[in-house]
Amino acid sequence: MLKFSKKADYGLMALQYIASVQFGDVARARIVNTKEIAEEYNIPVELLAKVLQTLAKSGLIESHNGPKGGYLLAKEAGAITIAQVLEAIEGPLGITDCYHEKDASSCLQHEHCTIRTPLLKVQDSIYQLLNSMTVEDMMGGTPLITVQSITAAEGVER
Secondary structure (H helix, E strand, O other): OOOOOHHHHHHHHHHHHHHHHHOOOHOOOOOOOHHHHHHHHHHOHHHHHHHHHHHHHOEEEEOOOOOEEEEEEOOOOOEEEEEHHHHHHHHHHHHHHHHHHOOOOOOOOOOOOOOOHHHHHHHHHHHHHHHEEEEHHOOOOOOOOOOOHHHHHHOOEE
């Protein structure tokens, strides 16, 4: 099953929050601290602090020290892709181990594998999608269309 880790979830939520404070109302733009984000989303402060430190080391956010310190996005929300965030937190994205291996022959099934090429196409599609979506897109407020919402609207029982 493809899913984001808690760290990735928290990182995306934090960036979206920081962006909304920083760019939502320019007159009220300010630095956002870890505790504020943690309280807003009911996230463990210690874990969020580690995630934010990771994002700062990757250059996606800027850390400001001091009693009124916290975080700001290092660039515009539209310039930070979801793929960049996930890679900063999780490392290289891949649905198969052989996707990132320099020597795919280390796979025991390499010579007989018939699914590697189709799975790499799936991986490339996922990466392209994540690389085309930005933190700004997450702020759009447009509800996601899900299978559940479509079937509910059509009166289809599952």
